[in-house]
Amino acid sequence: MKYLLFNIIFASCFIQMVYSQNVPSWKEGYLDIHHINTGRGNATFIVFPDGTTMLIDAGDNNRIDERSVEPKPNNEITVAECIVDYIKYFMPQKHKNNIDYCLITHFHSDHLGAVFKNKVSEGDYYLTGITEVHHLLPILSLVDRGYQYMCPDEANRTFSNYKKFVNYVTSYDSVKRESFNVGSSRQFALKYLFDKYNTIFKVQNIYANGQLWISNRHEKCSLFPEIKTLAKDNMLRENMLSCVLKLRYGNFSYYTGGDIPGYPGIGKATWHDVESLVAQEVGHVEVAVLNHHGYEDTTNENFVSILSPQVFIAHTWNAAHLNHSVLNRMLSKSLYSYDRDIYVTNVHLAAKIVTGNLINRLKSMQGHIMVRVEKGGDRYWVFVLDDSIFGSYNLLLKSGPYECKCRE
Template identity: 20%
Template structure:
């Protein structure tokens, strides 16, 4: 009888420990009310620190890759170093959002050194050496540029979907010609805006596109030209990333934009303060880590 009681007590204790451990494993998992078949695999979006410029590298759960912009001309080697660091041997998609040097300056060397499957650029010309150098690199690789414009969409892999939301029309200002991309993985989404300004933001709203996103790349490095209150409310992000260089002469990001983001309860990350910013999504939750 004594032995049976001891055995029963041991079994009860082990069962309690099992239930406690099982409960502990489930802490923090939100009840979304819907299933997302991502199997816990991560989409990683790197907001690369390229100083006063912009570049985003995306790596999907299956290893597909997309590079949007590549910083200024003096960041060519920096970009190649990033490709090596993140073990990028091929780029499935490259997007040059618009011809400004601080966005496409490093793209020529990336195209020279890394195999590229598909490249998108908006239908806007520039007579700069930077733009011509990129076109030369594209031509040497035998690539054909696809026009970046609203209405284009594709699956980067089976679980990651890409929608191009802008430009919705032609603009005189090259910033407003910026390719704007929304990337969706499960319940999480990213809105990557290039240098799109008020006019483009207004047209995106008018288009009826679903602008909601968990993570917003703040337009035009936090300039007053972008991130209107109406647009920000439509996006309703939890997090904002500002790609900006230390001590830049433009005064980016502007205090009015920072204040606007803060008043909307958006958590702000900046390359000049935190270096490269890595945002990882499992399709349900987002984890952000910074270089510093």
């Protein structure tokens, strides 16, 4: 009996020890990619191998209903406070005063922020999502898809608030704001050790606003007809204009593409499928973030088979996210033969019911998701971190190492 009691106590202590571990700090040569879970939208924080930092989106959709998951870690702190606390915890010590780059993939609240409670009188805008992140941790360079193509009008409160913020901080906070430059591999460049890592690391701008970079021709091509020729019921949607990136580090590669769709809506033209043509240019990647949170209009067979990642990651916060058919396609060995793991930030109870036993094939269903690529880019790990306690990011799961399957 005493041996049984000893074994129980030992096992309990071991589990507590494992689940209270922290991820070792970033060090030069690591590429760290953090998918921060707030339950309210997308936020991805990246530390380049030389310590350059980048934030992709900082959404706060303010959705509190039965279709949405609970805020993480709770509703007592703002989304921006959660994002900034996480970033400060994991960013390089000597670069804690600011974020080098921020990319807003498109102008929707779950990527931008739309909580209109706390107004800044000097700039006449509200602190929400990305605007509050900047107040808590200044951003040096802000990039968005630009204002020249199919922008929301001023009646759109989310976009109007963002524009007021941009106007103020570029005038008074010395923030540099640029439009996303399709085809560029220098817009998000290494800032600190460029010569040391430039030959093996780059962030390639692939697509935005209907413009796709064709690398073998060194030119952009347009995917859409002229706007003036389109009927109202066949008009472009904001998601279709999202900014798409491919990040490379040695043999490692990573895809993220905002909310671009892969299936035209009912009665829509075939060019509403943005994923398929983008996938042809992106090619194989090791890690792919699902477009549009794994919603039903994304992750088509072309996208899955061409990118053929070992790891899928999804920012999910709604009952409709991680659609059953999407999950089937991701898991299909008919599209590519080798194993793949799927990590998501949340799974709504309704999604669990609809997907049934398929949901049990996910590698992880809850938490912040971090990818760490070792120096040189040949191997990487995936860590799942606890999202339930503010300021505490205990390690829940460590997977890897994954060996890169370089196919280019």
